[in-house]
Amino acid sequence: MATDVLTARPMLRNVFLKTVRDQRRALTWWSIGLFGTVLMYGAVYPSIRENAQALNEYMDSFPEVFREAFLGESGDFTSPAGYLNTELFGFFGPLLLLLYAIGAGARAIAGEEERRTLDILLATPVSRSRAVVEKVSAMVFGVVLLCAVLWGSVAVLGPPFELTPNLVNLAAATVSLGLLALAFGSIALAIGCSTGRRSLAIGLSAGIAAATYLFDILAPSLDAIAWLQKISPFYYYGEAVPMVNGLDPFHASVLVAIAAVAFAYALFSFERRDVAA
Amino acid sequence: MADVILVEGLTKFYGKQRGIVDLDFSVAPGEVFGYLGPNGAGKTTTIRTLLDLIRPTSGRASVLGFDSKREPGEIHRRVGYLPGEFALYENLTGGEYLQHLAALRGDVDEGYVRALARRFDLDLAMRIRSLSHGNRQKVGLLQAFMHRPELLVLDEPTQGLDPLMQQEFYGLISEAREEGRTIFLSSHVMPEVERVCDRVGIIREGRLVAVEDIGDLRAKEMRNLEIHFAHPVPEAAFSSLEGVRGVDVEGDRLRCTVVGPVDGLVKAAAAFEVVDLVSHEQSLEEIFLTFYGREENHDGD
Numbered sequence: 001m002a003t004d005v006l007t008a009r010p011m012l013r014n015v016f017l018k019t020v021r022d023q024r025r026a027l028t029w030w031s032i033g034l035f036g037t038v039l040m041y042g043a044v045y046p047s048i049r050e051n052a053q054a055l056n057e058y059m060d061s062f063p064e065v066f067r068e069a070f071l072g073e074s075g076d077f078t079s080p081a082g083y084l085n086t087e088l089f090g091f092f093g094p095l096l097l098l099l100y101a102i103g104a105g106a107r108a109i110a111g112e113e114e115r116r117t118l119d120i121l122l123a124t125p126v127s128r129s130r131a132v133v134e135k136v137s138a139m140v141f142g143v144v145l146l147c148a149v150l151w152g153s154v155a156v157l158g159p160p161f162e163l164t165p166n167l168v169n170l171a172a173a174t175v176s177l178g179l180l181a182l183a184f185g186s187i188a189l190a191i192g193c194s195t196g197r198r199s200l201a202i203g204l205s206a207g208i209a210a211a212t213y214l215f216d217i218l219a220p221s222l223d224a225i226a227w228l229q230k231i232s233p234f235y236y237y238g239e240a241v242p243m244v245n246g247l248d249p250f251h252a253s254v255l256v257a258i259a260a261v262a263f264a265y266a267l268f269s270f271e272r273r274d275v276a277a
Numbered sequence: 278m279a280d281v282i283l284v285e286g287l288t289k290f291y292g293k294q295r296g297i298v299d300l301d302f303s304v305a306p307g308e309v310f311g312y313l314g315p316n317g318a319g320k321t322t323t324i325r326t327l328l329d330l331i332r333p334t335s336g337r338a339s340v341l342g343f344d345s346k347r348e349p350g351e352i353h354r355r356v357g358y359l360p361g362e363f364a365l366y367e368n369l370t371g372g373e374y375l376q377h378l379a380a381l382r383g384d385v386d387e388g389y390v391r392a393l394a395r396r397f398d399l400d401l402a403m404r405i406r407s408l409s410h411g412n413r414q415k416v417g418l419l420q421a422f423m424h425r426p427e428l429l430v431l432d433e434p435t436q437g438l439d440p441l442m443q444q445e446f447y448g449l450i451s452e453a454r455e456e457g458r459t460i461f462l463s464s465h466v467m468p469e470v471e472r473v474c475d476r477v478g479i480i481r482e483g484r485l486v487a488v489e490d491i492g493d494l495r496a497k498e499m500r501n502l503e504i505h506f507a508h509p510v511p512e513a514a515f516s517s518l519e520g521v522r523g524v525d526v527e528g529d530r531l532r533c534t535v536v537g538p539v540d541g542l543v544k545a546a547a548a549f550e551v552v553d554l555v556s557h558e559q560s561l562e563e564i565f566l567t568f569y570g571r572e573e574n575h576d577g578d
Contacts, residue, residue: 123353123356
């Protein structure tokens with residue numbers, strides 16, 4: 001008999017917990033993916049290290065522009081910090097974290113609206129802004145969780161492969177990555193909240209991410225458009241090389257500011273518009 | 278006591294497209310108000326404006342004394358709302374879904390939710406993903422009723438319900454009425470509105486064309502009746518009855534249109550042996566033609 005079908009389920013107590021609950025399977029797979037990625041990078045590292053001299057010479061043979069663009073500014077590519085900065089934090093880390101955050105941000109309101117579950121939710125005493133805040137909190141939770149998994153994976157999987165970065169700097173790089181993800185997640189949220197269209201929110205913010213990623217790596221080599229680099233969130237994510245130098249307060253604040261402005265716009269625009277039927 | 282719903286000059290345009298135009302009406306406490314109109318007339322637009330899901334272009338609406346734009350939270354707390362078109366969280370069971378909404382509302386009696394589920398024969402342990410349309414509609418109804426709201430706003434509540442469940446729903450409506458709750462329900466079928474409502478607002482192409490007591494509406498209503506007799510009957514026996522029009526007798530068959538009560542016709546027919554009596558409810562369009570046919574103007578508004 002259906003006697004206990006209504007007994008308290010803690011994860012359904014509010015919108016935040018319910019959103020986290022909805023993501024539990026996805027977050028598990030993202031975590032496994034991150035762990036696997038780190039494992040792969042770790043496994044490759046000993047051979048990089050063995051061939052350090054040859055590799056560095058090989059790198060030196062490239063034009064400086066190319067080196068700066070694709071290898072980053074961490075100096076020695078074969079040191080643990082340099083390797084992680086260039087490989088894990090240079091491409092795959094941001095790719096995975098951004099994919100997650102953009103998806104979560106776009107789904108938050110626009111996803112429910114497109115699926116037509118939003119009317120009933122907003123007809124409860126939960127206000128529109130409260131719904132946005134709780135959904136965003138779930139996205140922040142997801143990003144923090146994935147960052148912790150990333151940090152933990154490197155800390156645990158690194159040593160067997162002699163991949164032993166300074167763990168504090170690793171944390172700084174991870175925080176920077178988390179902030180970058182939150183900036184793009186908030187942009188996706190803002191587009192979703194103002195238009196109600198999930199796929200537009202995903203497509204547009206992924207497009208902005210791809211474009212500004214290219215600004216960051218290509219703009220410096222062309223004087224005419226060098227300023228473009230400064231409008232790229234990726235510049236504030238990686239330019240100060242937190243993996244080597246620790247977190248740069250100014251650069252980190254810029255990422256926080258991007259997220260905050262996008263979040264404020266999401267609240268503002270969603271509060272003012274019609275909810276699609 | 279003040280009006281439970283008060284709508285003044287309420288207008289909504291979606292860009293240039295007409296939603297509703299200059300609506301004025303009020304719903305009194307304890308009333309069951311039917312909001313009748315064909316699809317696309319603006320019923321859903323009106324309802325979603327009351328709940329602040331959409332914002333009026335001009336005019337205002339207040340619900341339970343709260344302005345829809347300024348204090349939607351107060352309205353949401355006190356109102357049970359069933360949207361016309363909605364989806365539920367597919368990955369939850371019906372019970373989990375209702376529990377989630379109950380948690381967002383607070384102050385929901387679980388025993389009452391269970392009783393409602395039993396009454397509507399809804400299995401709360403089933404995943405919403407695997408529920409039929411009718412069962413989803415039941416979950417929607419339960420979430421609207423479960424906190425025993427002062428006002429129920431129901432957009433086409435019986436769509437997808439089988440006849441038995443419709444009866445159950447009508448029962449729920451009369452109980453809510455007995456408990457002094459106010460009900461605002463939209464429909465595009467006249468018999469339903471006639472059956473449960475005290476008063477009816479008729480909306481067409483975004484405009485309120487009439488607000489009538491259900492009794493007055495019945496008095497004006499027309500029915501197309503067809504009576505089969507065992508033997509041929511004389512036309513003269515029916516042609517001069519009050520409220521009976523268009524009498525057409527063909528041997529043992531009588532066709533006619535009755536305005537208001539059918540009593541006179543039935544008594545006249547009783548003088549003969551009646552085999553069968555068929556009453557055709559008028560469609561909404563026919564009702565509009567009956568009520569407003571002469572004023573109709575197709576290239577107008």
